[in-house]
Each structure stands twice: as structure tokens, then as C-alpha cells.
Amino acid sequence: MLSETIPETQLGPKVVMDPEGSLSFHGKSMMEDASLYYQPCHKWIADYIVGVGKPLTVTMELNYFNSSSAKQLLKLLMSIDESEIESKVIWIYPADNDVLLERGQEFEVMLNMPFEYQGKS
Amino acid sequence: MGDQIVLINLLRHCFSKDRISMNYHGDFDDTYTDKLISLVEQDVEKKAKKRMALLISESFQNIVRHADTEAGGNKNSTFGIRGIDEFLHIFSSNIVDKGTKEFLEKKLEEINGLDKDQIKAYYTEALENSTMSAKGGAGLGLIEMARKSERPIQKNFKEVEGNNYSFYMQIDLLLNEKEGAEPASPQLKLEDNTALNELIIEHDIIFLFKGDFSVEVINPMLTIMKQNISDGGKTAGYRIFHTAVELMQNVSRYGKDMGGKKEGIFSLNKTPKGYYLCTGNYMEGKPDQFIEHVKHINSLDQKELDDLYKKVLKESVKNEGNNAGVGLIDLRRKNPNLLEVKSTSDKNGDYVVVGIEIHI
Structure with missing residues (x-):
């Protein structure tokens, strides 16, 4: 399995999918139709679970995401959460933005995987 | 409600x-110019795009440039673009002092009295002779706007407090000029936009x-x-x-x-x-x-x-x-x-x- 990268766009984040055990999102996510943007990630996760199956660390460093993206991000995390693999989320948020911290905490209560929070100044 | x-x-x-x-009617910053152009780009056919971009830039940057002469920055400045029928109307308003008002009034009357060829000659002459002011421009922008829009620039002044004036300006760009056709006149008068402008500032x-x-x-x-x-x-x-x-x-x-x-x-x-x-x-x-x-x-x-x-x-x-x-x-x-x-x-x-x- 090869590593894959979705480059950052005006509307979507940079996504790095590394079969060594990391998946990271960096930037903002505000597409009106986020399902198209995250399609390669859904496929990569499905392949990773079946083909690699090692522990996976998901790093979320998003400075904005809209409701359409919230659905897709939760969907991605749920597919990992429901699998057998060990996983965790590192939630990096701007230290002066309470909303983004709360967004992570809300995801956490909807999932079983552990979350680690890092406020970035 | x-x-x-x-x-x-x-x-x-x-x-x-x-x-x-x-x-x-917000902060006026040079970096917004290309965003404003992107906003209306979909409305404009390819052959008019260049002229549209130039007119928006000149008009918007005119406000940015003169912000420091206004009482309280450019909080009374507004900028607008309206596409109606075959026209794109570019509207701006800002506060000017008495001296600037007199300069603009004289300059615009002079430009509006010229035909297409005369404006072209006037522009070339102004470009050669211009002693650019510290802020740039010095009337050259106005000549360029008249040259590109090929129509008189609509203008109006209203006295405001502190011996200053609200300067309203509207450029009318015909988007689809037909060869040999009778030149269309814009239906949107500056006065209509001025009233709208007052509503925007008031609210x-x-x-x-x-x-x-x-x-x-x-x-x-x-x-x-x-x-x-x-x-x-x-x-x-x-x-x-x-x-x-x-x-x-x-x-x-x-x-x-x-x-x-x-x-x-x-x-x-x-x-x-x-x-x-x-x-x-x-x-x-x-x-x-x-x-x-x-x-x-x-x-x-x-x-x-x-x-x-x-x-x-x-x-x-x-x-x-x-x-x-x-x-x-x-x-x-x-x-x-x-x-x-x-x-x-x-x-x-x-x-x-x-x-x-x-x-x-």
C-alpha cells in the first residue's frame, strides 16, 4: 500500500495518508459538497483496515470546517472506530478558538477512540 | 420581525x-480588488472582461488611495457594481475636501465634454506630462476610466459637515457593443444609486x-x-x-x-x-x-x-x-x-x- 496525498486547495485541506500508520488533515474544509473531496480518503481507510491493519493515528489540524465537512469527517472517523484496528485522534486547534476545541469534543463523544487535544498558539 | x-x-x-x-461599505484594502473582479466575472463576456477589470480596479483603488484624507478614514466610502440590461454600472462614493471637489468637478466636466478621439489624445498627453502625485493618479485614472467606458462619467457632490463633500461617481460599461448600432444609454441614473448608498450607510x-x-x-x-x-x-x-x-x-x-x-x-x-x-x-x-x-x-x-x-x-x-x-x-x-x-x-x-x- 502506497502513501497518498490530497493537496490543499482554496476550499479543502491537505490530506496525507501514510500506510505506516498516520492519516492527517491540515487546513480548512468548506466545500459545499465535501463527499466528493473525501472520497479517496474513504477508499484509503477501507484498504488500510483490510490490507495493513496496524494502529492508526489521525491528526486533525483544521482551522475551519463547515457542516457538510463535519458529516464526512465523522464518517471517516466512524469507519475507523467501527473496525478492529487500534486508533487515536490528535485534535490540534488554535488555542484562542473555543469553537474548534468544542468541535473535537463533540466528535469524541460520538466515537469510542481516544482523543488528545493540543491547543496551538 | x-x-x-x-x-x-x-x-x-x-x-x-x-x-x-x-x-x-467596509474596510477598503487594495487586496480586495481581484476578489471584487472575481465576483462579477461570471456576468461579463470575455471581450469586455479586461475593460471591466480595469474600471473596477481604478474605481476601487481610487477610494483606497484617498482614504487618509477623509475624516475617520474611509468609513463613509462605498463601492458598488450592478449589472442591469446590457450594462455594468460601477459606483463609488467617498468624502473629499473642498479643493479636491473643485479639482474633480473641473476635471470630470472637461473629460465628459470630449469625444472618443479627443479623450485618447488627452490621455496620451496627460500620460506624457503627468507629474504623478505622491498618491499616484492625479486625474489620469479618471481619463482612463472615461476612455475605457466610452461614456461620460456620472458625478454628483453633496456638502457634508466640516466643509467636506460626498463625491459620488458612476461609470457605465456597455458589455456587448454591437458594431454600427445606435449607442445605448444607461438607464440607471447616479441619483438612484446615491439614494441606495445613503440607505446602506444609514443601516x-x-x-x-x-x-x-x-x-x-x-x-x-x-x-x-x-x-x-x-x-x-x-x-x-x-x-x-x-x-x-x-x-x-x-x-x-x-x-x-x-x-x-x-x-x-x-x-x-x-x-x-x-x-x-x-x-x-x-x-x-x-x-x-x-x-x-x-x-x-x-x-x-x-x-x-x-x-x-x-x-x-x-x-x-x-x-x-x-x-x-x-x-x-x-x-x-x-x-x-x-x-x-x-x-x-x-x-x-x-x-x-x-x-x-x-x-x-
């Missing part, structure tokens, strides 16, 4: 003939847009907006930005298809406590269900809203498609204010305006 939602309903009727309309409307809510248009709008809400701090700024994104994307998602376009209106007003954001659009189908949804959201307390958000978001994951269905719930739960909604009907269908105030 809040004043703002009534105002936007009134304004949308003022723009009923506009294919596209943009009015701006502190920072940004107003009417047109197609495509991705190409939403993104530059959001960029301009983001710069204008920086006074709210990170969290408040985020909430305002998020409200704008969700409201605009709702128009694009649920708006009625009007000839291949998702037409709508968006406004951002400054209020004593923060900002008021609202959108309006024709809806596909009846608005009753939507209005009931808003009423239900408004009736819930914080915990109920948080629970509903999580429930609907989690449920949405099971469904295909891009819509999470939590946009309005999220706006309401992050805010002590209620969502406001108003619907009206006309020959085109049901028109719905939805708005919310965000405190900073």
Missing part, C-alpha cells in the same frame, strides 16, 4: 432588475450581494467578509464566518433553479452588538416545512440543541450525499439569538429570507 430582515426584503425589490449586484450594511450563488462567487465573498470581521476576535470571528458559509451554501443547495442559476441575496450588517447576517432566495417547493424547522430550532434550549445536533449529524453519516442537515441547528446553538425567517410569494414562487444576529 427584526428590522434587518424587513430591510433585506425591501432591498431585494430595489434590485429586481439586477442580474448581479454588489454593494460594499451600516457592510456587504450586500445579489446574484448567482455559485462556488466562484461565494468564495471571493467569504474572503472579503473574513477580513471585515476581524474585530470579533478568533471565536466570534469564526462564528460569523461560519454563519456566512452555512447561509450562503444553503442558498446554493436549496435555492430554486432560475434559468441555471441559484439566485439569492446576502447581507452583512454591523449592529450595536455585533453583526447581522441574512440570505434570501426563492425555494424549490413550499417553505412551510423549512419555517417549521426554524421554529422548532428556536424553541429548544442549549442542551436540546446540542443533543439534536449530535443526533442529526450521526444519523446523516448513514445517508449518501453531501448534506448533513445540521447547518441551521449549529448556527442557533452557538448563539443566544433566535433565527429569523420570513417568506413571501410572488409570480416566481416562494421567497424565503433567513437571518441571525451574532454578538461579539
Whole structure:
């Protein structure tokens, strides 16, 4: 399995999918139709679970995401959460933005995987 | 019903003939120029694009350039673009002192009295002889605008306090000039825009847009907006930005298809406590269900809203498609204010305006 990268766009984040055990999102996510943007990630996760199956660390460093993206991000995390693999989320948020911290905490209560929070100044 | 939602309903009727309309009364910064051009680019055919871009740049940068001479920066400046019939009208207003007023009046009368060839000769001469002022320009921009628009520049001055004047200017660009045809005259008079301008300043409307809510248009709008809400701090700024994104994307998602376009209106007003954001659009189908949804959201307390958000978001994951269905719930739960909604009907269908105030 090869590593894959979705480059950052005006509307979507940079996504790095590394079969060594990391998946990271960096930037903002505000597409009106986020399902198209995250399609390669859904496929990569499905392949990773079946083909690699090692522990996976998901790093979320998003400075904005809209409701359409919230659905897709939760969907991605749920597919990992429901699998057998060990996983965790590192939630990096701007230290002066309470909303983004709360967004992570809300995801956490909807999932079983552990979350680690890092406020970035 | 809040004043703002009534105002936007009134304004949308003022723009009923506009294919596209943009009015701006926020911070004037050079970096917005290309965003403003992107906003109207969809409305302009290829061959007029270059002239359109130049006229918008000259007109907008004229306000940026003269900001420091105004009392209190450029808080009384406005800029607007309206596409009506075959014209694109570019409007600006700013405060000038008496000396500048006299210079502009004389210069514009001189330029407006010249024909096409005379303007061209005058421009070449002015370019050769110009002793550029420290701020650049020195009337050259006005000559260039008259040369590119090929029409007289509409102007008006109104005395304001402190021996200053409001200077109103309108450039009319014909988008599709037909060879040999009788030159069309613009129907939109400067006076109409001046009245609208006064309304915009009176109600502190920072940004107003009417047109197609495509991705190409939403993104530059959001960029301009983001710069204008920086006074709210990170969290408040985020909430305002998020409200704008969700409201605009709702128009694009649920708006009625009007000839291949998702037409709508968006406004951002400054209020004593923060900002008021609202959108309006024709809806596909009846608005009753939507209005009931808003009423239900408004009736819930914080915990109920948080629970509903999580429930609907989690449920949405099971469904295909891009819509999470939590946009309005999220706006309401992050805010002590209620969502406001108003619907009206006309020959085109049901028109719905939805708005919310965000405190900073």
C-alpha cells in the first residue's frame, strides 16, 4: 500500500495518508459538497483496515470546517472506530478558538477512540 | 420581525432588475480588488472582461488611495457594481475636501465634454506630462476610466459637515457593443444609486450581494467578509464566518433553479452588538416545512440543541450525499439569538429570507 496525498486547495485541506500508520488533515474544509473531496480518503481507510491493519493515528489540524465537512469527517472517523484496528485522534486547534476545541469534543463523544487535544498558539 | 430582515426584503425589490449586484461599505484594502473582479466575472463576456477589470480596479483603488484624507478614514466610502440590461454600472462614493471637489468637478466636466478621439489624445498627453502625485493618479485614472467606458462619467457632490463633500461617481460599461448600432444609454441614473448608498450607510450594511450563488462567487465573498470581521476576535470571528458559509451554501443547495442559476441575496450588517447576517432566495417547493424547522430550532434550549445536533449529524453519516442537515441547528446553538425567517410569494414562487444576529 502506497502513501497518498490530497493537496490543499482554496476550499479543502491537505490530506496525507501514510500506510505506516498516520492519516492527517491540515487546513480548512468548506466545500459545499465535501463527499466528493473525501472520497479517496474513504477508499484509503477501507484498504488500510483490510490490507495493513496496524494502529492508526489521525491528526486533525483544521482551522475551519463547515457542516457538510463535519458529516464526512465523522464518517471517516466512524469507519475507523467501527473496525478492529487500534486508533487515536490528535485534535490540534488554535488555542484562542473555543469553537474548534468544542468541535473535537463533540466528535469524541460520538466515537469510542481516544482523543488528545493540543491547543496551538 | 427584526428590522434587518424587513430591510433585506425591501432591498431585494430595489434590485429586481439586477442580474448581479454588489454593494460594499467596509474596510477598503487594495487586496480586495481581484476578489471584487472575481465576483462579477461570471456576468461579463470575455471581450469586455479586461475593460471591466480595469474600471473596477481604478474605481476601487481610487477610494483606497484617498482614504487618509477623509475624516475617520474611509468609513463613509462605498463601492458598488450592478449589472442591469446590457450594462455594468460601477459606483463609488467617498468624502473629499473642498479643493479636491473643485479639482474633480473641473476635471470630470472637461473629460465628459470630449469625444472618443479627443479623450485618447488627452490621455496620451496627460500620460506624457503627468507629474504623478505622491498618491499616484492625479486625474489620469479618471481619463482612463472615461476612455475605457466610452461614456461620460456620472458625478454628483453633496456638502457634508466640516466643509467636506460626498463625491459620488458612476461609470457605465456597455458589455456587448454591437458594431454600427445606435449607442445605448444607461438607464440607471447616479441619483438612484446615491439614494441606495445613503440607505446602506444609514443601516451600516457592510456587504450586500445579489446574484448567482455559485462556488466562484461565494468564495471571493467569504474572503472579503473574513477580513471585515476581524474585530470579533478568533471565536466570534469564526462564528460569523461560519454563519456566512452555512447561509450562503444553503442558498446554493436549496435555492430554486432560475434559468441555471441559484439566485439569492446576502447581507452583512454591523449592529450595536455585533453583526447581522441574512440570505434570501426563492425555494424549490413550499417553505412551510423549512419555517417549521426554524421554529422548532428556536424553541429548544442549549442542551436540546446540542443533543439534536449530535443526533442529526450521526444519523446523516448513514445517508449518501453531501448534506448533513445540521447547518441551521449549529448556527442557533452557538448563539443566544433566535433565527429569523420570513417568506413571501410572488409570480416566481416562494421567497424565503433567513437571518441571525451574532454578538461579539
